């Protein structure tokens with residue numbers, strides 16, 4: 001098995017340690033860097049956050065990532081940065097802001113916050129306000145400070161970044177005390193360590209954010225096919241009005257895509273509802289579809305966009321509609337050796353799309369019920385509609401009867417009320433920790449009406465509909 005070569009802070013690492021070892025364990029127990037902390041090991045607390053720098057056409061792109069859910073293999077050919085790798089002779093700008101605002105008490109969470117905030121400082125090209133800086137620590141939890149002091153530190157960081165030179169970001173950040181100067185040499189050093197090819201059979205693993213949580217104790221015994229270690233197409237290709245995601249396209253790739261933001265009102269906000277920044281940075285669309293969670297957010301969104309998936313295996317390529325992929329609870333129309341290589345959908349001019357997600361807290365939570373809709377219309381008439389819902393049955397559900405019912409109808413209060421009754425007939429929620437069956441049924445019907453209030457404010461009012 002080929003070893004894993006990458007740069008850890010300022011050092012070249014070459015290791016034969018098993019590639020499924022988590023990056024967290026490698027950092028703490030092999031590299032002996034103890035600044036990166038172990039909290040939950042499930043992606044929830046952010047104590048283990050590191051930066052991963054990936055070489056690309058426009059230099060190295062740094063993302064924050066939960067090292068507890070990242071296989072060592074995904075570090076190959078990249079620059080991994082822990083809190084130790086951000087040290088200057090004194091504190092860096094982010095560390096100073098945290099200390100000056102009492103943003104640290106016991107200190108357990110602090111390395112994770114510092115790494116996330118430095119990642120933001122490196123990558124940000126446009127910072128509208130302090131809330132953007134605060135948003136970058138949406139995956140970091142602190143049980144001591146109450147967050148207000150950390151928010152004040154974020155305000156200071158925002159002020160310090162006002163004059164960032166986005167043409168020469170690394171130079172500016174090094175000169176202004178955010179990162180150590182060795183970062184400037186990383187792009188050239190990474191060119192020397194192209195990742196080696198790995199085995200192409202075994203259970204596919206992309207981001208690892210699902211697999212490491214589900215199979216944490218067994219993962220060393222499972223042969224894995226590391227999808228992120230070979231060069232692939234760009235994560236998103238837009239041809240006319242057709243959008244193609246590669247199987248390893250991440251939620252962040254989608255969130256940052258300009259075509260999607262320009263053509264789907266609210267797209268950025270919808271993507272922000274998926275997990276947290278360090279999870280979005282590594283979680284992929286292929287993983288979301290195959291994990292087959294009945295409440296997978298990307299799955300519900302793509303069902304309503306009437307997406308197709310391309311499955312590639314040594315026997316060839318198959319293309320099928322996503323709505324035909326789910327056959328029963330965690331049962332898929334997929335052979336073990338098939339990989340989701342592409343996910344595609346059309347976005348005709350004038351498409352109206354909406355996504356709703358209800359959870360116990362707004363961010364970093366899975367849905368009780370989620371639902372999406374896309375509509376093509378001419379005047380008041382709906383030409384075609386695609387509706388989907390999660391949390392109301394054993395699989396992520398395309399609402400066939402409701403979608404069909406809406407096609408050809410005019411948008412009106414009566415039609416929407418009737419369509420909500422059709423929904424009732426094609427769902428089978430069960431009571432669980434996220435709510436009773438009755439609650440989920442009522443919730444979905446109200447969210448469905450909410451879709452129309454968001455999409456057709458010129459035609460409908462809340463008073464009429466609810």
Ligand SMILES: Cc1cc2nc3c(=O)[nH]c(=O)nc-3n(C[C@H](O)[C@H](O)[C@H](O)COP(=O)(O)OP(=O)(O)OC[C@H]3O[C@@H](n4cnc5c(N)ncnc54)[C@H](O)[C@@H]3O)c2cc1C
Nearest residue numbers: 043206207208209210211247275284286287288290297340
């Ligand atoms: C803290 C936390 C918060 C989360 N929040 C959300 C949330 O808000 N919304 C949400 O929808 N999900 C959420 N998730 C679930 C998870 O992050 C997503 O489902 C993610 O998209 C999985 O992608 P991955 O690349 O990490 O999958 P992996 O863990 O790498 O793989 C998941 C499964 O898919 C298979 N697989 C992966 N890629 C492919 C492929 N291309 N072809 C065939 N099979 C493949 C793997 O074999 C495995 O069975 C959360 C997870 C965590 C840990």
Ligand code: FES
Nearest residue numbers: 039040041046068
């Ligand atoms: S240890 Fe909690 S997110 Fe990794």
Ligand code: FES
Nearest residue numbers: 105106142143144
């Ligand atoms: S300072 Fe103690 S957990 Fe944040």
